[in-house]
Amino acid sequence: MTMRILRWMLVILVLAGLVAGCQSGTDGRSLVGEWRAVLESPGGELPFALLIQEQANGQLYAYVTNGDERVPFSSVSFEDGQVELAFAWYDGEITAELDASGDTMSGRWRKTASAGDSVLFFHARRGNVERFRPLAETGLSPGDANAIPDLSGEWAVQFTDEDGTEPAQGEFRQSGEKVTGTFLTPTGDYRFLEGSFEDGVLRLSTFDGAHAFLFTARADSEGELSGDFWSRDSYHATWTAHRRAEGEEVLPDGWTLVGVNNEESRFAFAFDDSNGVRVTNDDARFDGKVLVVTLFGTWCPNCNDEAPLLAEWYRRYNADGLEIVGIAFEFTGNVERDRRQIDRYAERHGIEYPLLLGGTSDKIDAAAALPDVDIVIAYPTTIFVGRDGTVRKIYSGYSGPGTGEHHDQLLAEFEAILKTLLDEHS
Secondary structure: OOOOHHHHHHHHHHHHHHHHHHHHHOOOOOOEEEEEEEEEEEEEEEEEEEEEEEEOOOOEEEEEEEOEEEEEEOOOEEEOOOOEEEEEEHOOEEEEOOOOOOOOEEEEEEEEEEOEEEEEEEEEEEEOOOOOOOOOOOOOOOOOOOOOOOOEEEEEEEEEEOOEEEEEEEEEEOOOOEEEEEEEEEEEEOHHHEEEEEEEEEEEEEOOOEEEEEEEEOOOOOOOEEEEEOOOEEEEEEEEEEEOOOOOOOOOOOOOOEEEEEOOOOOOOOEOOOOOOOOOEHHHHOOEEEEEEEEOOOOOOOHHHHHHHHHHHHHHHHHHHHEEEEEEEEEEHHHHHHHHHHHHEEEEEOOOOOOOEEOOHHHHHHHHHHEEEEEOOOEEEEEEEEOOOOOEEEEEOOOHHOOOOHHHHHHHHHHHHEEEEEEEEO
C-alpha cells in the first residue's frame, strides 16, 4: 500500500470522526430536539427553552428561546456524550454530559465576569414543557390572586440592593398564566422575560449567554408586588411594584443624564484598536464628518442590540459623511483576551468602523479614561458629534427590542438626530 493511499485513508478517518462528533454519539444518542433547560440560581430554578437542530451537512446548531427572542449559540459540539454549547462572543459556554438514555443533560454554565468566572449548575430534560413548574410542585406559597387578576400593563418598580435603590418600569403581557415582558431601567432593559403568573405568584426568567436573570414576586391584598431578583451566581436585589398611574414619570430621560466637561463641547479620545493601532479624534478621517461614538462592552447584551443599527448606519451613511467609533470597556483588563473579544464582536455584527479598547468595565474607571464626559452611567452610551466637532447629544443606555415601542421610539429619535447632523455643513 503506497504512502499516498495511507494518507488518504487517514484523512477519511479524521473527517469521519469529526462528522460523528457533529451529529450523534457513537452509540446513536442524539441532541436534536426541544429541551427544558434549567440553571440552578441561588434563587431557585432559572428555566429556559433550548432547541437543538441539525443542518443538512450534519452540523448541529442551537438556540435559547425567551418569549419572542431566539438567541443562537456560536457553536455546538457533541462527542462521546460530552456536550459544549458555546457563546464565544460572551466568553462563556455550557458544558454537559448526556446520560445513557439520551434524555437528560447535566453540567454547568460558565462565563467570564468582572469579578472572575460566573458559574451555575445546568441540567436539561428532553421535551417541550412549560417554562416554570406548576406552583404546587415547588413548595412556594401563593399570593393574593384576587387582588391582581391580570398582570398586563405598566408597573412602577423599585429595585433595592446593598448600594441603594433604582427605579424601573415593568411592562408585562399576560395570556392565561403565561407572562412575557421586560423591565426598563435607567441603564437599559432586562431583556426578553418569559414566565408565569399563577395563584398570585409571578416568576420570570431569561438566559441569553450573558445574562441569567430570575425574578419572583407575590401579589398582596393592595394589588402590589414584592419579591426578589437574582442575577447569575452572585447578585441579589429585592423589588416592589405598583401599577403605574396615568402621567406618573418612573424613569429619568436618558438624554439628560450625561454631560460634557469642557466649554468647547468637545469629545477627545485616543485608544488602540485590536491590532494595536492608535486612533484619535484628531485623525484626518474625522475632519468635517459627523461622528457617532458608542461606549460599549462586548459582554453587554444591550450593546449587542445597538451594534446592528450602527453597523447598518455605517454602510448606509458613510459616503454621506458619517464616521462611527466604538470604545470598548471590558471585564478582565487582559489586553490579549479583550482584543479577541472585540474581534469576535465585530465579526458577529459585520462591523466595519474602528473598535478601540478603552479599559475595564468599571464605570468610574471608564469616566476617568474619558475626561470630557462628566459620568458614565450605562453601556452603551451613545455620543453624537457634529461636523464642527462639537458634541450635540448624548444618550445613556439603550432600549432594546425587548421593550417594543420604546425601542422603536428610540430608533426614530436616533435617526432624526443623525439625519439633522448629516444635513449640516461644517
